[in-house]
Every structure is written in C-alpha cells, then in structure tokens.
Amino acid sequence: MALPSTISTAQALVGEGLPATLITQASDAHPKPQGHKFTYGTAGLRTKADTLDSTCFRVGLIGALRSKKLGGKTIGLMVTASHNPVEDNGVKMVDPRGEMLESSWEPFCTAIANAETSDELVASLEKLVAHFKVDLSAPASVVVGYDTRPSCQTLVKAIIDGLSAMGAQTIDAGLKTTPQLHYLVKCLNTQGTDEAYGEPTEEGYYKKLANAYIKLVSGKGESAPLTVDCANGVGAPALLNLTKYIPAEHLSVRALRTATSSPNELNHGCGADFVKTNQCLPAGYDKEDVKAGERMCSFDGDADRIVFYYLKGPAGAKESFRLLDGDKIASLAADYLSELVKVAGIDLELGCVQTAYANGSSTKYLKQRVPVTCTPTGVKHLHHAAESYDIGVYFEANGHGTILFSASAQRKIREASPGSPAAQGALEQLSALVDLINQTVGDALSDMLLVEVILRARQWGPEEWDGAYEDLPNKILKVNVKDRFLFKTEDAERRLTSPAGLQDKIDEVVGKYKDARSFVRPSGTEDCVRVYAECAIASELTPLATSVSKLVAEYA
Numbered sequence: 001m002a003l004p005s006t007i008s009t010a011q012a013l014v015g016e017g018l019p020a021t022l023i024t025q026a027s028d029a030h031p032k033p034q035g036h037k038f039t040y041g042t043a044g045l046r047t048k049a050d051t052l053d054s055t056c057f058r059v060g061l062i063g064a065l066r067s068k069k070l071g072g073k074t075i076g077l078m079v080t081a082s083h084n085p086v087e088d089n090g091v092k093m094v095d096p097r098g099e100m101l102e103s104s105w106e107p108f109c110t111a112i113a114n115a116e117t118s119d120e121l122v123a124s125l126e127k128l129v130a131h132f133k134v135d136l137s138a139p140a141s142v143v144v145g146y147d148t149r150p151s152c153q154t155l156v157k158a159i160i161d162g163l164s165a166m167g168a169q170t171i172d173a174g175l176k177t178t179p180q181l182h183y184l185v186k187c188l189n190t191q192g193t194d195e196a197y198g199e200p201t202e203e204g205y206y207k208k209l210a211n212a213y214i215k216l217v218s219g220k221g222e223s224a225p226l227t228v229d230c231a232n233g234v235g236a237p238a239l240l241n242l243t244k245y246i247p248a249e250h251l252s253v254r255a256l257r258t259a260t261s262s263p264n265e266l267n268h269g270c271g272a273d274f275v276k277t278n279q280c281l282p283a284g285y286d287k288e289d290v291k292a293g294e295r296m297c298s299f300d301g302d303a304d305r306i307v308f309y310y311l312k313g314p315a316g317a318k319e320s321f322r323l324l325d326g327d328k329i330a331s332l333a334a335d336y337l338s339e340l341v342k343v344a345g346i347d348l349e350l351g352c353v354q355t356a357y358a359n360g361s362s363t364k365y366l367k368q369r370v371p372v373t374c375t376p377t378g379v380k381h382l383h384h385a386a387e388s389y390d391i392g393v394y395f396e397a398n399g400h401g402t403i404l405f406s407a408s409a410q411r412k413i414r415e416a417s418p419g420s421p422a423a424q425g426a427l428e429q430l431s432a433l434v435d436l437i438n439q440t441v442g443d444a445l446s447d448m449l450l451v452e453v454i455l456r457a458r459q460w461g462p463e464e465w466d467g468a469y470e471d472l473p474n475k476i477l478k479v480n481v482k483d484r485f486l487f488k489t490e491d492a493e494r495r496l497t498s499p500a501g502l503q504d505k506i507d508e509v510v511g512k513y514k515d516a517r518s519f520v521r522p523s524g525t526e527d528c529v530r531v532y533a534e535c536a537i538a539s540e541l542t543p544l545a546t547s548v549s550k551l552v553a554e555y556a
C-alpha cells in the first residue's frame with residue numbers, strides 16, 4: 001500500500017479561543033444520543049457502533065487538541081472494537097511515541113464524550129484547553145486508521161469532521177491493524193531524527209519486520225507450516241501482505257478465517273479471545289485437517305493480540321488441546337533473550353511484567369529466572385512498567401504484549417565489542433530482534449514472527465515449548481452487577497478494598513482449596529465484574545470459581 005494520503009490540510013484558526021461556531025455547526029450534525037453514558041476505558045471508548053457517531057466526532061476534536069498540546073506532533077486515532085462482535089466499535093488515541101494516550105487526558109475524554117449539547121461540548125473542550133494550557137495557535141496533525149468493521153466508514157467520517165472543525169492536518173491511513181497504526185504514528189514523529197523508527201508506510205512496516213525476520217532465520221532450515229486463524233479480521237490482509245516480503249522457505253503459513261468480506265464472521269467462533277476464553281480450537285477446525293503437533297495461532301480482530309496452541313492427540317478430543325498463551329510467550333521470550341544477553345557479554349537487566357491474570361505457574365517459573373512485576377490490567381500499565389527495565393518483556397495472559405528495549409540497551413547492543421564469534425552472533429541477533437519486535441505495542445504479526453524465530457533457533461516444536469511449566473487449571477467468570485464501579489481494587493487488582501468485607505470472605509473461600517488464588521475486578525471494557533480463579537486440582541476449579549462468583553453476586 002502507498003503512503004498514507006493527506007486528505008485535508010491545516011486551516012488556520014482565527015483569534016485566540018476555540019473555533020466555537022465551527023465546532024457547534026459541525027457538532028449539530030453529530031448529535032449525542034440522549035442520556036447515553038460513554039467512558040474512556042482501558043482501550044478507549046468502546047460500545048455499540050450505532051451510538052458512537054458523536055463520540056467519534058468529539059474524539060476528532062480532542063485528537064487535534066492533543067496534537068496542538070504537543071506542538072503539532074502527530075497523534076493516532078484507531079477505530080476498532082478488537083475482539084468484540086461486529087456490531088460494536090470503538091476509538092482509541094495513540095500518543096506520538098506510539099504508546100497509549102496519557103492517562104490524565106482520559107477523564108476529559110469521558111466528559112467531552114458525555115456533553116449533552118453542542119454548547120456543553122464547547123464548554124467541556126474549553127475546560128480541557130485551560131487545564132492543559134493548550135496553545136490553540138499551534139498546528140495539529142492526526143493519522144486515522146480503522147479495522148474491517150462496516151461501521152468504520154461513517155465513524156471515520158465523523159472523526160474527520162471533528163478534525164476539520166479544528167483545522168487539523170488529517171492523514172487517512174486506511175485499513176490498518178492497530179499495531180500498524182501505532183507504528184505509523186511513531187515513524188511519522190521520528191522521521192529525519194536520530195531515533196527514526198522506520199518508513200511511515202504500511203509497506204515500510206512489512207519490510208522492517210520481514211528483513212529482521214529473514215536475518216534471524218536464515219540458515220536455520222525450512223519452516224514447518226504454521227496455521228493462522230486471522231479472526232476474519234484485518235489481520236488477514238496484513239498477514240497476506242507480510243508473507244509477500246518473506247520467502248516461503250522461511251515462513252510457510254496456512255491462513256484460515258480470512259473472510260473479511262463477511263462482516264458477521266468477524267471474531268465469530270474464532271480469534272484469540274474465543275480460543276483463550278474457551279480453551280479450545282476455533283469452531284470448525286476439526287474439519288480443517290489439523291494434525292497433532294502442528295503449530296497454530298489465533299489473532300484477534302485488530303491483530304494486536306495472539307495466542308498459540310497445538311493438539312497433543314487427535315482433533316476433537318478436548319484433552320488434546322494445549323494452549324500456549326501470553327504467559328507461555330513471555331516465558332519463551334524471556335528465557336531466549338536472557339541467554340542471548342549472557343552470550344553477548346553485555347550488562348542488561350531483563351525483567352518481565354504480568355498482570356494478576358498470569359497463571360501462577362508462569363509467575364513461579366519466571367520469578368526463578370528474572371525480576372517480575374505485576375500491574376493492573378490494560379496494555380498501558382504493562383507498557384509503562386516494562387520501560388523501567390533495559391529489556392522489558394510484557395505479556396497479558398490473553399496474548400497482548402511485546403518486548404521493549406530501552407534507548408541505552410539499544411546503544412549497548414549497537415556499540416558492544418564482541419569478545420568471541422558467539423558473542424558477535426548473539427549481538428547480531430539482539431540487534432535484529434530490536435527491529436523485529438514492535439516497540440510501540442503488542443502486535444500479533446510481530447509476536448508471531450518472534451515465536452517462530454525462537455522455535456527455529458531452539459529447533460523446538462510446540463511440545464518442547466509447552467514443557468517449560470504446567471498451567472494451573474484456571475477460569476474467568478463474568479458476574480453482572482448493578483454498579484461495577486462499587487468494586488475497587490488495590491495491589492495490582494489482586495485484592496478488593498470495596499465493597500467492605502468482601503475480600504475477607506473471598507480469602508476464606510480460597511483458603512479451602514489447594515494452591516488456589518482468586519481475585520475480583522470490575523471490567524474496564526464491559527458492564528460487569530470478572531472473577532478469576534485458579535487452583536491445583538482441576539475438579540476443584542468450578543466449585544472455587546462459582547463460590548467466589550456467588551459472594552460477588554450477594555454484594556451486588
């Protein structure tokens with residue numbers, strides 16, 4: 001695909017204040033659904049697509065203001081509802097270095113999305129401008145991407161109306177995976193500098209990943225086929241495009257669930273969320289000739305998340321399904337990178353970041369090898385924590401994650417003088433891995449290639465990878481409550497502080513089971529409370545999880 005096209009150029013703002021007349025006129029064409037409450041949550045604003053028009057228009061306005069606040073740096077807006085059904089949609093903001101929107105802006109986004117009238121909207125924008133001291137005469141630049149949902153077209157139009165009302169330069173990046181949009185934002189903001197991240201085009205993204213991958217796997221033998229479930233989403237065309245840059249001897253992919261022109265198929269019975277939640281193959285895979293020992297993986301609907309799996313025995317037998325989730329990817333990557341750093345002979349601290357959802361066995365395994373931190377759920381929390389290590393490996397169990405190399409780690413890798421041929425080889429690999437791994441956000445395509453690289457280097461199939469540790473049986477239940485905001489947590493969501501007394505009751509229940517752990521947290525994306533439970537004995541899992549859920553329901 002070609003360079004993103006500039007679809008509207010900057011329009012100077014007249015006077016000192018907000019262009020209130022332009023905003024009001026444009027806003028009248030994007031009325032807010034009366035009484036509807038929006039929240040900027042873990043992954044932006046997300047809900048039913050047919051209620052999101054006003055929100056998208058307003059996010060356009062905010063995106064322009066964020067860019068102005070940062071002196072005209074390019075901000076990203078991604079329209080997607082990830083693993084959710086096709087009727088849903090959402091929009092999230094990406095900051096200039098490719099990371100999530102600075103969290104102090106989130107409450108303002110919520111307030112602006114909820115302003116009932118155009119006048120209230122202007123007033124809430126003025127509050128943001130005053131609070132963050134936004135210089136309205138600064139230029140603004142915003143790049144917009146979207147996934148395969150049919151609702152994206154009108155929502156993008158609403159965003160563009162918002163951007164135009166603010167006179168922002170708008171770059172329409174078109175159909176993109178979420179991580180591609182993050183990549184573009186970082187490239188656009190670093191081009192021409194010492195930290196240039198890459199060519200700011202989709203093609204540049206494929207070339208960067210493919211070149212690094214080819215360097216890493218060359219001379220390591222032919223690749224056995226990898227079956228990829230693309231969730232019938234944007235990951236399908238992206239995977240197809242990526243493979244054009246990688247010779248088949250290096251990556252042999254069987255792409256399934258690629259029906260992007262059948263909208264209702266998006267994430268339907270397939271995708272990373274389906275596989276992780278149900279701990280089974282995508283629906284219909286038993287008829288797809290999948291074989292025991294074959295590597296398989298699933299993307300989610302916007303391709304920022306991946307899980308792997310394989311069958312130990314015949315397809316159809318539930319017990320033969322083995323999941324290799326985000327925790328298993330983290331352990332594979334942390335082990336491999338630690339070894340490379342050691343062989344390279346450089347002094348770098350590698351650490352791992354997980355959330356409370358990480359399987360207890362994975363945490364135990366990792367803690368025996370590297371420092372491990374736990375953060376609340378949501379990519380932004382893990383990402384920031386990972387920045388405190390020289391090499392920060394972060395993964396949520398659900399398959400969101402990546403690896404960050406600090407600027408000084410990258411310099412050390414570039415400038416080290418190797419003491420042996422082995423050290424030189426390790427340094428070359430580390431340097432290629434810096435390019436292979438998307439440093440802006442978890443990326444299904446990039447993570448898929450990373451796993452392929454490590455398995456090839458180790459000459460491992462999925463079974464050897466799986467052998468690192470045995471997951472404790474676990475499940476997540478959803479409890480519908482009247483007000484999920486009554487549930488407040490501490491200690492990286494591992495304990496409840498409110499409702500009063502509930503945590504003690506949970507502790508009491510958990511104490512009855514062997515090696516058990518359970519926690520309760522309000523969802524950041526849905527109107528419910530989630531209950532996680534794990535324990536040593538499989539037959540005790542359901543009683544444990546249902547007892548904790550009952551306690552929650554009694555308090556709700």
Ligand code: 16G
Binds near residue numbers: 043396523524525526
């Ligand atoms: C969002 C988050 C994901 C988190 C999930 C939890 C991003 C990009 N995505 O999808 O990291 O695991 O929410 O959902 O941050 P929940 O709060 O509904 O359990």
Ligand code: MG
Binds near residue numbers: 083301305
């Ligand atoms: Mg996603």
